[in-house]
Amino acid sequence: MSATFIKAAEVWIPSADGTLLEFGCGGFGPARSFATISRSMCFGRGEGLPGRAWEEGRPVLLRQFEGSIFQRTAAARTAGMDCAIALPLYLHDRLTSVLVVFCGHVPGQAGALELWHHDPRITTDMTLVDGAYGPGAQAFEAISQETYLPRGVGLPGLAWQRGEAVFVEDLPAAPGRFLRSEEAAAAGLLRGLAIPAGSRLADRHVVAFLASARLPLAHRIERWVPDAAQSELRRVEAFSELHGGRSSGIAQLPLSSTGSSLVKALQRGVPVINDFPADEPGSPAAAAVGIGATALVAIPVVWEDAVVEVVALYL
CATH class of the missing domain: 3.30.450.40 (GAF domain)
Known part of the structure; x- marks a missing residue:
């Protein structure tokens, strides 16, 4: 793998x-x-x-x-x-x-970890708190430090506006959704995942993971949201370098699935990590087995004091 x-x-x-x-x-x-x-x-x-x-x-x-x-x-x-x-x-x-x-970071393969922050007492925009960019990404780091993102602009700004995770498959080809597309291309950064993160205060944070196709963010990324009736989780996005890219298949998990890490994360508001994901009920088990994943990380996204979705990372 x-x-x-x-x-x-x-x-x-x-x-x-x-x-x-x-x-x-x-x-x-x-x-x-x-x-x-x-x-x-x-x-x-x-x-x-x-x-x-x-x-x-x-x-x-x-x-x-x-x-x-x-x-x-x-x-x-x-x-x-x-x-x-x-x-x-x-x-x-x-x-x-x-x-x-x-x-x-892996030599010769791009990857970046960023933390963005909006403090309404200082600015209306979101700015970079810090980042880990690795070698060869000096220009990308420099422009990131100077970037101000209005709500809804750029990858972190979109996650902030929507109150949900945002995945971009091709950063250089998405200048409207990713303002630093030219610098990302020069650094070899291709994929991007931004997840809203809370704090004890009213300000907002977004964590962004950026990487190349040769060094994927994770072996598979999924987003699951509860349906209007709050009876099941529905998969709204799935991407895997090992499964040929984006998947359009439909998948559901009933909220009565007590053995599901995704359901537990939604209901408890606590991340759940299963280090034997082949035991998961439903489609997550098949996905994990198909790529040989050793762990499933289910991350609840909390927005306005409620869990609005679950991000699944297959490692």
């Missing part, structure tokens, strides 16, 4: 007494040593990457681990991870979890 830009993910859950973040679940692929270390850890407020996101009540991006608050640097480097983002999830002003997504 080919490598992906997104290498691993883990979920941290508040302890019963609310004093710690404890390991909930994770998908680490071949990074067994990193997985063993992670499963034995817990974090207080401000401790490590998950604890910092908890304390600050907002997403935190680390463009590198060396010299940072990150506590597992050596193991992450061995596993091919060199940057990460922690996303705290809130429902009704209550922290439900912290999702950490790890990415890794």
Whole structure:
């Protein structure tokens, strides 16, 4: 199986007494040593990457681990991870979890991790907080730092406007949806996924994952939304480099599917990671088996204090 830009993910859950973040679940692929270390850890407020996101009540991006608050640097480097983002999830002003997504640059293959932010006290636009761009993307990084995105403009601006995840298959061919298309083409960036991320405050964040076809974001990306009757999840988008690109097939999951990671993420407002996705009910199992996925990451997208969709990443 080919490598992906997104290498691993883990979920941290508040302890019963609310004093710690404890390991909930994770998908680490071949990074067994990193997985063993992670499963034995817990974090207080401000401790490590998950604890910092908890304390600050907002997403935190680390463009590198060396010299940072990150506590597992050596193991992450061995596993091919060199940057990460922690996303705290809130429902009704209550922290439900912290999702950490790890990415890794590969020499000669483009990939970027970005965090965008809108603070209404400062500007009407969305601006870059930080990014991890890897070698060969200096021009793309420079223009990103200078870019101001109005609501509905550019990939992060679209996710902000819609309150839902946005996937763009061909960034250089979508100048209307991706303002930095020329610089993206020069850097070799082709695919883009933007996901709205909340915070403890009223401001908005968007995390963006960008990568080439040779280094996919994930082995498969799907978006699932509940139907109007709130009786099932419907797949509205699916893309996989290993399945020939975009899929137009129809798929549903009844909300009574108690074994479904996607349904659990929707109903609980907590990310769910299944490290044996062949056990999933319905079409996710077939998709996972078809590409040999080692983990399914189900990410609930929270908007206006409700879970509006679930993004599925097959790693």
